[in-house]
Amino acid sequence: MRFEYAPAPESRSIVRLRDSYGLFIGGSFVSGSSVFKTISPATEEVLAEVTLGGVEDVDSAVAAARHAYERTWSVMPGRERGKYLFRIARLLAERAREFAVVETLDNGKPIRESRDVDVPLASAHFFYHAGWADKLGYAGFGPSPRPLGVAGQVIPWNFPLLMLAWKIAPALACGNTVVLKPAETTPLTAMLFADVCQQADLPPGVVNIVTGDGGTGRLLAGHPGIDKIAFTGSTEVGKEIARQCAVSGQRLTLELGGKAANIVFDDAPVDQAVEGIINGIFFNQGHVCCAGSRLLVAEPALDPLLDALKRRMESLRLGDPMDKNTDVGAINSRAQLDKIQSLAALGEEDGAVRWSARCPLPDRGFWFPPTLFTEVSSSSPISREEIFGPVLAVTTFRTPAEAVAKANATPYGLSAGVWTSKGSLALEMASRLRAGVVWANTFNRFDPASPFGGYKESGFGREGGRHGLEAYLDVVATDVAGTLGASDV
């Protein structure tokens, strides 16, 4: 019999969005000269008007951050800074439902994910870093490491609140002040976070949030008043910033693209591997820099695995992101949908065989069905380029060495997955894969204590854990591209 779960929409009543949002500078909301609209990608409805930060706005935000850095934050004892971060962690937890709803409205991701992943992890990230604030001398970077100053942080639209937490929590814990630029299509949870900063009585200017587009981001990244730039986004923009910092001497960490291999051996725990593959590429509609977008399967295991995978893909529930039973939500923007569609079309032109789950797509909004490609040539764009969507390229391998060679044959090096029941094989593969995060018999797991970041063109520097502190402390570090990281500690 058919067992269709009736619609189970999360209530929006907990959220009261304002018609328009200013910029959060120096502890209060200020208006700017021009505005833009942010929409729900699931319905294309306008959610709110947001301010487009310009030159003067960025200047005043940096000035506010500098002022707060010099007068307040850098001279405040670590234990007091930590208390503010603990407060923020608790406030995020208290208002979790509200944040989850706003995130899902603005981003299009399923409420199940914003509720169970994004928001709890964001709160946990602040809680974790709060405890570091008065223990930095024990972190292995010298007895009294200093903050860097003002951090300019530019974040992407795929995990708006979580990326905000990944950026702001360590920066503040280490004694820096920040100017954060949320992504153009997902500014709302950052605005809500500004409200949390006010509720926490965070000193004015410690956190400044300037909404805007790519131009606003460039203004911030290129601002001479910034001591440290942290960017998460495309490799293309990352290189641009890296070139700039190479001369300016600003400290830089980059979290960029990926094209991760998810490698399945024929002795893998198959049902969990299928879940891992699904989670690896369809979690957050595949808008994940560490997504397992290349599936490498041991040749004997291919046919049964594909059967199981397709069967599982058919059970994915695509649709209203606010429905608690939705597994796959909306593509974040028209532009991103266009990109996914054109890359998928290129894959078909290259002779790859496309298979998409038969799920009806809503009439309004931006949607792309969970899709896999087989018979993919290794030179096809769908094997090489980061699609950043729910598209999986499937290929095979014969030996572990061949799997390693294929997995590593990419300019990226953010993450990788390996599935096998043989412990020694899992460890050897983990060792040979050139990626900053290797998930063995699991995928897309995140934790504030676990360092995250890439090899090669996936960027440098780590976020999370003890390692992540280094990006915000005045120590010479692995993340020294083009920078002095002077040792005047």
Place this chain on the structure above:
Amino acid sequence: MDVTSSDSALRGFLHGLPGVDEVGARARAEELARRSVKADAKRLALDLAISMIDLTTLEGQDTPGKVQAMCAKARQPGYGAPPVAAVCVYPDLVPLCVAAVKGSPVRVASVATAFPSGRAALDVKLADVKSAVAAGADEIDMVIDRGAFLSGRYLAVSEEVAAVKAACGDAHLKVILETGELGTLDGVRRASWLAMLSGADFIKTSTGKVAPAATLPVTLVMLEAVRDFARFDGGRRVGVKAAGGIRTAKDAFRYLVLVNEVAGEEWLDPRYFRLGASSLLNDLLMQRVRMEAGRYSGPDYMTVD
């Protein structure tokens, strides 16, 4: 080659099954447990769950009065609810149940084979089964020899299941794996296949006498096993019975979601999925009343049996 022909053939087959990663299986079960069942789907799920119940009493203190009351409730739970799938009792109470459910669709299930431990000689176990069948039991819930399973004597387990199946005649055979004693989900998967290969019509999680009894991860693995066995060369559709510790409507819904999304909708049928329970029925009825009346009910408004 018949994989049940020898210990080594069985061992080769069972240990060649894909492993189960416990953490991943748990995560998947937890993810499905967060499905939200609302409105019409909830109405449908309530009645479906009721129709899948094996209403059970397996106590030393069971009396004719208690069992008769249970049978009456099984036939007619009240509040407009459909009858349950079966009543489940010890063998000596089968004749009483047969009489009590006569003329209704409710089936009579009997535990057998020296339930719950299974520690008796084979001929005693078979006599136990035969007497229950002779008394009119429609379904037999046997226990596997966990000692034999854990010591790797798979053929002994298999032969015993096959012998019991033969003794069942037309009665359906449910094979209780007692997953709480198997130690790992790999063990659950192997025991599931072993039972299915040996003739089980149903595989069942637990006796209810060992903790933990039914859990979502265990049931997930068993549902994967029946799903795969149906596609297996020489396989067929085998049912799953989750028994023990399922007390609330919310618990029951989680199992239904699991069945729906793991095995598939073909299994959403009392012929292929059962919930072994006793107090669960009242909670399902309370929820049913709540939905009909638009207000919450209380235990005082439910029958005690």
Place this chain on the structure above:
Amino acid sequence: MSEGAQVSEGSEVSVAAEAGRIAVRKTYKLYVGGAFPRSESGRTFEVTDHAGGFWANAALASRKDARDAVVAARKAFPGWSGRTAYNRGQVLYRVAEVLEGRRAQFAAEVRLATGVCRDEALAEVDAAVDRWVWYAGWADKIAQVRGGVNPVAGPFANFSVPEPSGVAAVLAPRDSALLGLVSVLAPAIVGGGTCVLVASARYPLPAITLAEVLATSDLPGGVVNVLTGQVAEVAPWLASHMDVNAIDVTGAPGGLADDLAVAAAGSNLKRVLRLPPVAWTADPGVDRMFGYLETKTIWHPMGL
């Protein structure tokens, strides 16, 4: 003519000749993939001693030599990075042992190159030996200092390990004949990375003699490749090379260092080491060594 000058000072150096004997001179070549080839371009440049006298003709490396050196370094990378840290430590210690055995030869070359007195030259060689020993001891400490177990909130084993970035281009300092060279070279390989070293244009010959030490110290061929020539000619090819993962621009003058850093970052996001100038005799710290390392984090479930 400096050979005569050395003899008259009574030096014990091997580059000098006994009175009355015609010395057998050494041809200084490149060091690539464990071999000592001439530049594929066939070019050389004249190297003079500190007094301006002719010392030798060194190979003038070309962009193709740089290309070959990168290929050799990449080829050596899996083997070297795959060795146990204990073994790498032993190999580096062996370098120190062999260097110590050639103490007099290096002292003479340092003197010849820089004009310092004998004691100063010996002190520099001793410091260079000690630096190898220091780094040799680091090999099997890095993972514990730099890595660790991460207490994640779930049933997972989670740990971070340092791994080498890959192939590095190392521009040796212009101002140091041996100690600076060793101080930038050892940290590039101790963690398992391989490198292409561009020797100081002013003091290229000690780098080639050091290569002779490396070639006889159990260090696999290709782990260190040494180019002599013009930094401005060779380094841009290394900085833009898509199969080079890191670059230390110490040996490039300011303007060139900027250009190299931009090219290195803009091409394939190389890890750029641009450390403030230090006295080579000072405690080297860990920055340079850690600058060649990535952090890999591994997750695995823990269950029954």
